[in-house]
Amino acid sequence: MDELILELKEEIIRVLNLEDITPEDIDSTAPLFGAGGLGLDSIDALELIVLLEKRYGIRLASAAEGKTIFTSVENIAKYVSENRKR
Amino acid sequence: MKKKEWEGTTYGNAWMHKWLIRLLRFTDVRILYAFTSVFVIPVCLLINPSAGIIYRFFRERMGFGRLKSALKTYQNHCLFGQVVIDRFAMYAGKKFRIEIEGLEYYQKLTSGKESFIQLSSHMGNYEIAGYTLMHDKKALNALVFFGEKASVMSNRARLFSGTNIKMIPIRPDMGHLFEIDQALQRGEIVSMPADRIFGSQKKMQISFLGQVADFPYGPFSIATMRGLPVLAVHVMKLKCRTYKIYATPLPYDKEAPRQEQIKELAGKYVTELERMLSHYPTQWYNYFEFWGN
Numbered sequence: 032m033d034e035l036i037l038e039l040k041e042e043i044i045r046v047l048n049l050e051d052i053t054p055e056d057i058d059s060t061a062p063l064f065g066a067g068g069l070g071l072d073s074i075d076a077l078e079l080i081v082l083l084e085k086r087y088g089i090r091l092a093s094a095a096e097g098k099t100i101f102t103s104v105e106n107i108a109k110y111v112s113e114n115r116k117r
Numbered sequence: 118m119k120k121k122e123w124e125g126t127t128y129g130n131a132w133m134h135k136w137l138i139r140l141l142r143f144t145d146v147r148i149l150y151a152f153t154s155v156f157v158i159p160v161c162l163l164i165n166p167s168a169g170i171i172y173r174f175f176r177e178r179m180g181f182g183r184l185k186s187a188l189k190t191y192q193n194h195c196l197f198g199q200v201v202i203d204r205f206a207m208y209a210g211k212k213f214r215i216e217i218e219g220l221e222y223y224q225k226l227t228s229g230k231e232s233f234i235q236l237s238s239h240m241g242n243y244e245i246a247g248y249t250l251m252h253d254k255k256a257l258n259a260l261v262f263f264g265e266k267a268s269v270m271s272n273r274a275r276l277f278s279g280t281n282i283k284m285i286p287i288r289p290d291m292g293h294l295f296e297i298d299q300a301l302q303r304g305e306i307v308s309m310p311a312d313r314i315f316g317s318q319k320k321m322q323i324s325f326l327g328q329v330a331d332f333p334y335g336p337f338s339i340a341t342m343r344g345l346p347v348l349a350v351h352v353m354k355l356k357c358r359t360y361k362i363y364a365t366p367l368p369y370d371k372e373a374p375r376q377e378q379i380k381e382l383a384g385k386y387v388t389e390l391e392r393m394l395s396h397y398p399t400q401w402y403n404y405f406e407f408w409g410n
Contacts, residue, residue, distance in 0.1 A: 046375075048375070048376055072317045072318060072319060073290075073291050073294055073316055073317045073335075074294070074316075074317035074319055074334060074335045074338055074339070075317075075319075076291045076294060077291075077294040077297070077298060077338075077339065077342065078338070078342065080294070080295070080298055081298070081342050081343065090302075091295070093295060094290060094291050094292040094294075094295040097291055097295065098290070098291065
């Protein structure tokens, strides 16, 4: 799981172009959206949706599902490990 | 006292909209054009901050003299009144003559299986394009302002029923982004304005008419996320009942790093805005400080 978490952090930094952030700067359990975390917004959520689809073959069914998954890197990793197709 | 911010919705309440549609069923639009130009617009110019904003647009961005800017400010407001009347005339069943430039690009994209993005702006009367550029097989998903008046939304829904046009209201949550993504996965068209920052607050600064202005990051990011083709679509008013659609392809280097793709696409969109404004300077309807204060 730790390997997947690191991979996800690197992918998030790459697709969201977070130039000044390293994987070590991202707390795996911190919220990704809003204050107190990475401060991502809705357009970043779409980037994450496309990332899950392209990299892991996962298509999210609804906005509600996305809300529960994109709470933290740890949560995304858990979902990816259970649902990945590649 | 804090200045009242422009809401970005169609003026008037449901009763006024209903009354206007009824009136337009049996009244020539030119009568309403004349009425608004003589009785409504002068009052608007006196009480509404839009007059100063557009006057400065003509003076500082278009480089017009004082008298010409004042005249163009009046013309701009008259034309805006006319395009609003035209929208309600469409809801009332009136038809408009449409000329199209770049139809071949639109047809090429609609005949393929791939989805594509249409970028619009708050110039001319984009809503007319929805009724004209409609494809029987490829659905058009139009991103619309969530806070728009219920009466306008219901009239749009009525007009779009039985057509291939769907509306996606921009919501405070992520719901609209899922709808966009799903439409793109189905190989459909997604249409969105790219000259206003709403929904995501991410923005990019681009030189526009000689000064840096903020543009939304989202539309350009969404297009490049999947390397989709992009068309800029502008619908400009030529005469009373004639509009011209400009469908202009905005190619970008899909092999370049992602951020470069976004910058290139946004730059080409802004160049197209400048081209349109060089032909139709009075059809710019962003009534807020687009370039900041």
